[in-house]
Amino acid sequence: MTDAISRLPVFSFLWPSMLWGLATVLVLAGGYLWLDARRRRATVHYPALKTVGVAIRGGTGWRRHVSPVLALLALTALIIAIARPQAVLTLPSRIKTVVLVIDLSGSMRAQDIKPSRIRAAQQAARVLLADQPSSVSVGVVAMAGTAAVAQAPSRSKDDVAAAIERLKPQGGTALGNGLLIALTALLPEATNDAERLMNDDTPQPKKPAVSGSGSSSSSDSDADAVAPGSYGAGAIVVFSDGESNAGPGALQAAQLAATHGVRVYTVGVGTPEGVVLSVDGMSSRVRLDERVLKQVADATGAEYFRLEDTAQLKKVYRALHAKLAFDKRDQVEVTAFFTALGALLATMAGLLSLWWFGRVM
Structure with missing residues (x-):
């Protein structure tokens, strides 16, 4: 409603x-x-x-x-x-490409969502994939201690579904790297900025213009700046529990996506209270960290959703699908x-x- x-x-x-x-x-x-x-x-x-x-x-x-x-x-x-x-x-979006980023960190083995966080994320990704128009290309980025493209953007739903199914939990979480790899898969022209950030070098991306600024020292990149969320041809959707312990900061990566106008929708997988997870004889409580996921979505003009149990899957899917299908506002x-x-x-x-x-x- x-x-x-x-x-x-x-x-x-x-x-x-x-x-x-x-x-x-x-x-x-x-x-x-x-x-x-x-x-x-x-x-x-x-x-x-x-x-x-x-x-x-x-x-x-x-x-x-x-x-x-x-x-x-x-x-x-x-x-x-x-x-x-x-x-x-609010007009139908003309999205041509959606890149799905799926968290494969060890904490995604947690079973506060049945059968597990990773399986719930894969199921949500498959449901979202199934209802995309045939004209939309979908890519998959696997994110753990590092990130890599598991499936380049493709219109073949069978290939994308197979790539999602092959994903297995690993160690470490590099949420920032996952966002940067997804950004380069969506916008190859952002590769240089993304590589500088991944190499811990100070990136010089385009910055959004500030209305009313009287500075005469604006750079050429400022003149080419775009508003966050203004890129209508594609979007990134992240399924994660929000915990990150490697790579560049997720918010830095989100700000780079924002300078290119790319929206990053985030889906929190898990529960805030979390569960105790035992791996290799060591136990720790793993919780859903919503703070960083909300910051990423807000910075890019997108929205955050929470997937607490499989019963909410359809609700989250409908809301996310509506945003991807009708998120272009025009006067x-x-x-x-x-x-x-x-x-x-x-x-x-x-x-x-x-x-x-x-x-x-």
Whole structure:
């Protein structure tokens, strides 16, 4: 319900002062009601006028109100059109590529989600893959102590599903590396910036322009900057429990993705209270670390989801799929729509009056 409401259009007007013309509609509506009430009082005092009215109008009842109401609605639509309305609409995204990053760290063996975190993440990834349009390419990045492309973006769902199924838990977690490898798989032109960050060198990516900045020392990269979340041709989806102990910081990698406009949706797999996991005779409690996953999503203009149990799988999938399918907001002038609506209502008012009463109005 919330997603449906968020996709409703939000209106604004280029010439809002013209909306004062709607007062004319109220005046005309009031005048019509006054004349109708006067006519009804006259027929009470002079019953003979009712017979004359029937002969003139061809009938009484609700039909005589239809044409005036349609005419008033037509005038309303035309006045709104004069005010040049704009609607901010949530439009279907034109995503061409989705890169899935799946955490294979040892903590993903935990069974606070049945049968395990890794199996729940794989299942969620397969469900998301299955409903992608055939025109969308899907890639897979395996993330553990290091990260690597397990499947280059492909339109073959069988190949991608097989790559997801082959993934096995390993040791270590390099969430930042996983994001950077996914970014380069999605945008090869980001490779140089990603490599500098992975090599612990100070990267010099494009930075988002700051509105109103008066600095004259802006670099060429500043002039080419894009807004976070503005890249509409692709997105990254991360399935992880959020724990990271290797590679560059996840937030640094997210900021690099943001400078390229790439959204990184994150899905937290696990429970905040976690469970005790024993590996090679050593035991430790592994918890879902939502903080870093939320920061990554927020930094890139995306959203964070939590997958606490398999029963929530469909809910998370629907929300994530809706974001991938309808996350492109644009401002469109809809003056032509209201103009056409006004013309249509006026035509209907005239035709119905002509049909029922033998006159235009």
